Amino acid sequence: MASEQLMAGAGQIGEHAEGMPQLDFANYPNQWFWLVVTLLVLYVVISRIALPRIASVLAERQGAIARDIEQAETLKRQAVEAEEAYKKALADARAEAGRIVAEAKADIQKELDIATEAAEAEIAAKSNESELRIAEIRKGALDSIEAVARDTAGEIVKAIMPVAADQKAIDAAVTAKLKG
């Protein structure tokens, strides 16, 4: 039977196919032989060469990407640190500047206070002296007024009524009048 099918299969060669050539079981052993050969060759090529190679390439790429990301993160961290250091330096410089300004202000204030005090003392001394002199002058003026009043009164009395020219009584009257 097998040989009959083989004959039938061989008979079709060169003719046009009728029905389904796929069902020509006579050439199945031939197909299976070449299929097995093909699959074995493919399996060896794929499992021995292709897959390990692609796997290593992919792993290498994965590693390279991971490495690059890690490096980028390190750089980013360094940048952040540098920024923080810069900010800190800036803040320090500001604080230092503030301190120096405050110190200078305090120094100036001190000097100013001393100068103000000295000036005030001098002014006070001068004004005391002036007051004393004013009082003296006032007193002098009052004394002069009394003397003039006495003299004037004596002269007037002498001129009007020479009999009554008693200098002592006149003086007493003038003094009493001035006091009154």
Place this chain on the structure above:
Amino acid sequence: MAAEHADSGFNIFPMDQFVIRPLFGNHGMTWYTPTNQALWMGIAIVAVVLLLVIGTRGRALVPSRTQSIAEVFYGFTYKMIEDINGKAGLKYFPVIMTLFTFVVFANILGLLPYSFTVTSQAAVTVFLALAVFLSVTIIGLVKNGPGFLKVFWISSAPLPLRPILAIIEVISYFVRPVSHSIRLMGNMMAGHAVIMVFAGFAGALGIFAVFPVVAIMAVYGLEVIVAFIQAYVFAILTVIYMNDALHPGGH
């Protein structure tokens, strides 16, 4: 028979493309005779080597175009297995990758004019499907012993339903190699046959051949998509079946 076709004015022989012929000479075949099918399997090997081996020989950190495609193949298959089977499935990554690349390249190369579509042959797809079926069954039994039978005993279903579901599961389990193989073969065969039928029309229609030519272009576009999708379906079904062997009862 051939004369009959010639009389009708159409030269439509859509099934001729699926005939296996010896590469050299025109006499009978033995089991080792190099055939047109063997040639195109060899071309598939060359294509896989070109993409996955020659294409990646730069081992570049920033991949070239072919290396990118090879990496996409790798990543796609790897992720498919990892998603469905978990880490345990990665042991079979080279096998699945072999199956997937073989089917993809057989499908795509079959779309070249005058080429031979390896995956349109029942012998090929049945062999592959049976290999997957037997591997899954044997690995499942060796790994899990009688626990492998949990595949048929759906513990998430209500208890009275389980015996009925078990019968259905057993049937569907044994139908798997049939559907697995016929799906791929049927898809590969049908589109190619349709293209040849349209091509036969085109030869007989003179100026109006423009219509079947446009139709061929449309079907061809569809076939390119089908070639990838069916390879993907074949591979993902293999991985899903594998999951039964690795995690029986994990429905």
